[in-house]
Amino acid sequence: MNQPLPQSFRTEQAAQSSDARMLRTREALYAALLILLERKPFDQISIRDITAQATVGYATFFRHYATKEDLLNDLAANEISELLRLTLPVLYATNTSTSCLALCAYVDERRKLWTALLTGGAAGILREVFIQQAMRIPMEREQETWLPGDLEITYSVGATLEVLAWWLRKHDEVSVERVAEILDRLVIAPIVDKG
Amino acid sequence: MNQPLPQSFRTEQAAQSSDARMLRTREALYAALLILLERKPFDQISIRDITAQATVGYATFFRHYATKEDLLNDLAANEISELLRLTLPVLYATNTSTSCLALCAYVDERRKLWTALLTGGAAGILREVFIQQAMRIPMEREQETWLPGDLEITYSVGATLEVLAWWLRKHDEVSVERVAEILDRLVIAPIVDKG
Amino acid sequence: MNQPLPQSFRTEQAAQSSDARMLRTREALYAALLILLERKPFDQISIRDITAQATVGYATFFRHYATKEDLLNDLAANEISELLRLTLPVLYATNTSTSCLALCAYVDERRKLWTALLTGGAAGILREVFIQQAMRIPMEREQETWLPGDLEITYSVGATLEVLAWWLRKHDEVSVERVAEILDRLVIAPIVDKG
Amino acid sequence: MNQPLPQSFRTEQAAQSSDARMLRTREALYAALLILLERKPFDQISIRDITAQATVGYATFFRHYATKEDLLNDLAANEISELLRLTLPVLYATNTSTSCLALCAYVDERRKLWTALLTGGAAGILREVFIQQAMRIPMEREQETWLPGDLEITYSVGATLEVLAWWLRKHDEVSVERVAEILDRLVIAPIVDKG
DNA sequence: CTCTAATCGAGACGGTACGTCGCGTCTTACG
DNA sequence: CGTAAGACGCGACGTACCGTCTCGATTAGAG
Secondary structure, eight states: OOOOOOHHHHHHHHHTOOOHHHHHHHHHHHHHHHHHHTTSOGGGOOHHHHHHHTTOOTTHHHHHOSSHHHHHHHHHHHHHHHHHHHHHHHHHSSOHHHHHHHHHHHHHHTHHHHHHHHHSTTHHHHHHHHHHHHHHSOOOOSSOOSSOHHHHHHHHHHHHHHHHHHHHHTTTSSOHHHHHHHHIIIIIHHHHOOO | OOOSSOHHHHHHHHHTOOOHHHHHHHHHHHHHHHHHHTTSOGGGOOHHHHHHHTTOOHHHHHTTOSSHHHHHHHHHHHHHHHHHHHHHHHHHSSOHHHHHHHHHHHHHHTHHHHHHHHHSTTHHHHHHHHHHHHHHSOOOOSSOOSSOHHHHHHHHHHHHHHHHHHHHHTTTSSOHHHHHHHHIIIIIHHHHOOO | OOOSSOHHHHHHHHHTOOOHHHHHHHHHHHHHHHHHHTTSOGGGOOHHHHHHHTTOOHHHHHTTOSSHHHHHHHHHHHHHHHHHHHHHHHHHSSOHHHHHHHHHHHHHHTHHHHHHHHHSTTHHHHHHHHHHHHHHSOOOOSSOOSSOHHHHHHHHHHHHHHHHHHHHHTTTSSOHHHHHHHHIIIIIHHHHOOO | OOOOOOHHHHHHHHHTOOOHHHHHHHHHHHHHHHHHHTTSOGGGOOHHHHHHHTTOOTGGGGGTOSSHHHHHHHHHHHHHHHHHHHHHHHHHSSOHHHHHHHHHHHHHHTHHHHHHHHHSTTHHHHHHHHHHHHHHSOOOOSSOOSSOHHHHHHHHHHHHHHHHHHHHHTTTSSOHHHHHHHHIIIIIHHHHOOO
């Protein structure tokens, strides 16, 4: 008796908790994961690593997240929504090349983080979170594309990340402008193509 | 002092071994993984599952593969090389839409297997093996594309698998011809585009 | 990086831990070994046997002892120190035959346990622990014996255990008094002999 | 069908085989164990170590001995019977101190081997084999000792080995004469004591 | 001097136990 | 008197040997 609470509830509940200690712990975990992601791929990071790095008790982790994937979800959701917040405006622009440039420039600024997210074991989760968020964007487009709607989003996200991952793996060999151009021509243009 | 053999050598060496027992065991492991892949995603399959399914001693697994990823590599390499063997001829055809149709038709025939490979935890490894094999294909193309060579292969494989995974996830809602058309227009055309 | 604690420290540290759970587990392991020792020789008892008998997780064993020998050490040390605690007073007596009788009587009372300890695979370890403890006894003897000091202890312990093991192997054919007499005459007398 | 032969028979049968190859192999195994015994205790020597040292196929071992203990038995039996062959004559002598000196001198000559046998994990087996052989010696003594017959042999062997092991552990600090004297006074005298 | 069968090396195999690790739960002791 | 620290049950990992077995390839020794 007096068992804590069903797992599923705890996480969501905690999300909107305003207890100062909880917030501090969550931020510590968040920051710890960020640091560790720059050292080794996500799937080689254990919950013990994270709690140790965050100087937080091991069991404490589970008061906030059910799994380490949940924490990564959180992290990914934040980063992606930040990215979208900054680049969405230009995404609405008619000029897709400007949008692509904005996107690439943003990623370039946070190159280290995005390298960790896209070229480590976290890529799969990041992709899913990205697609989820992309689906929520109200698309006030004039007209449907020639593609099935779900494929359009899945593909545009997947292919974009593909290009970005390739770019990030090459460190500094390709300029922001060049990759933006590639992105526009290789991924975006074919989708919005009205031919 | 008396360990049998260094790990790294064993796998490769064993590959060309002609000992009837080894071949039998390897095939049993291979078949077991195939069966299990249709039941649950790759990352939820333990080596113990595989050896149990193959009715093979647990330790025997390690006489053939260092990790279960190695076994999946083997499996993926075989399936991909079979796919390429059957679809490469048409890949050389000038008509890319015929190539795409051949590819999709092949995958459709082995739908169950490719669903397991592309929509489970095995996707990452499969992608890598696919790229490796694609890189070895002698490309007697008339001219270079406008893309950096490594991105061309990485992207064409990645984007193709993206489309195929979407297709396989939808079970039977989209016809072979339709997905081949999508593939051609969305992935191949932009790459070979001479614009 | 994140292993709980170095092995070597854990055991010793845990010994004085006051966590109720640890104490319970340790006692369960201890009792389990005692029970198993009466069924089969020490070297045929696996750690898995012990943890199963103690209804304790397998890995838990290693949170308390590095090897099963360590557990036996603990057990032996306890039994021996109990034996010495009860028989030491008479060992100081001038009358060695009384000492021997006390010793044999004590062993006779715990015949089952000591049979397991002396006639199974545990004999070697028990001997060593016995010697270690015997060496720590302050010997306020009037005078040195004619023997080198270390041999005196090693031999008296070894030879005594030899006689006891012979006795215990014969079940109930020899009386306590008889074996005490033999012990006195065969082992003790020659050592303290001032001839 | 065509199964080799029941284990128990094979060993004994092989013992009197005269096939040159078998003899060579047996000697190689014997010599290998001797060499390894000087490097590490018996219980840390695996059958694979032995066969590797003997440059003999792993399975070949089992064509000669069922277990490595069997091989050690063989070795111990040989060494002990050699020891007894050389020292028995003097054991019949009325002068026990001469006997002890002969024994100690013999052990001193083969110090390295006997150190391995008595201070490693082989001691238990050696003791048993020794007792077995000692029991077969026809004892044409004038009269029984005051001790039960089986204890007399068990104890004299055990206590003697105890003293020898102590001696061998001290490398070269104690002279042959001194240990022979100790042996005589500590072990032999009390047994034959007619008091 | 064959030739046939015993013996060999090599090592794969099914097992079993090892000690390690990380998981997610549960308990305890401390602040 | 609530929370962090961490002990716990669990189970997979990869390793080491065990003893059995199946292979050819020598190699005696009997004919």
